Amino acid sequence: MLKVHQIPVLSDNYIYLLHDTDTEQTAVVDPAVAEPVLEALQSLDLSLNYILNTHHHSDHIGGNLKLKAATACQVVGAESDKKRIPLIDITLKEGDVFQLGSEAATIIETDGHTIGHIAFWFKNAEALFCGDTLFAMGCGRLFEGSAEQMWQSLNKLTALPTNTQIYCTHEYTEANGRFALTIEPKNADLKFRMQQVKAQRAQGLATVPFSLAEELATNPFLRAESSSSFAEIRTKKDNFNG
Ligand code: ZN
Ligand code: FE
Secondary structure, rough: OOEEEEEEEEEEEEEEEEEEOOOEEEEOOOOOOHHHHHHHHHHOOOOOOOEOOOOOOOHHHHHHHHHHHHHHEEEEEEEEHHOOOEEEEEEEEOOOOOEEEEEEEEEEEEOOOOOOOOOEEEEEOOOOEEEOOOOOEEEEEOOOOOHHHHHHHHHHOOOOOOOOEEEEEEEEEHHHHHHHHHHOOOHHHHHHHHHHHHHHHHHOOOOOOOOHHHHHHOOOHHHHHOOOHHHHHHHHHHHHOO
């Protein structure tokens, strides 16, 4: 069984510690920093086998050097971005399967936020680690890829089972929701979700993970009808100050 421990770090990042309870194999997803991961490993009495990096941005790979030095773990990332993932050992591409003990993750290439971004889909555990591709009621900024590429990437994610739990790397939910309401002011599911999100955030609670079903009902980027209307929404979001 896959157990997921969520570690909030920096202003809005989440690091995930994954642990296969059958084999004790342990991985960390997108360690922005090392210390909170080392502390969590110690308190859970786990030793780190792998770092899984979704992409090369510093708030996703910042802990690689220290963690590898401290634990001798292996670094796992995209074949197509191996030059930018520090200390990479295992390179993966679309459709490859990464095995964390008895739990298998299928690799989904999700270019857009960066070129060489990947997501890890643990099918049996119904969990997706998608880095900065899909956020609650939002999606990643287009730093390197085109709107068309991001649209294709998001379409791969929306084809997954709707009960998939989505573990993205940032707590951007409330700001994303405010923008989403400007696109779909009459969406009842969206309005209801925003009420819940506001209440959760007021208590300092995480709004991540969330289900794909929830996203399909409330995320305007996923509800766009074509890549050109997606691109329009993405541009509006880039210019949104709310
Ligand atoms: Zn990023
Ligand atoms: Fe990020």
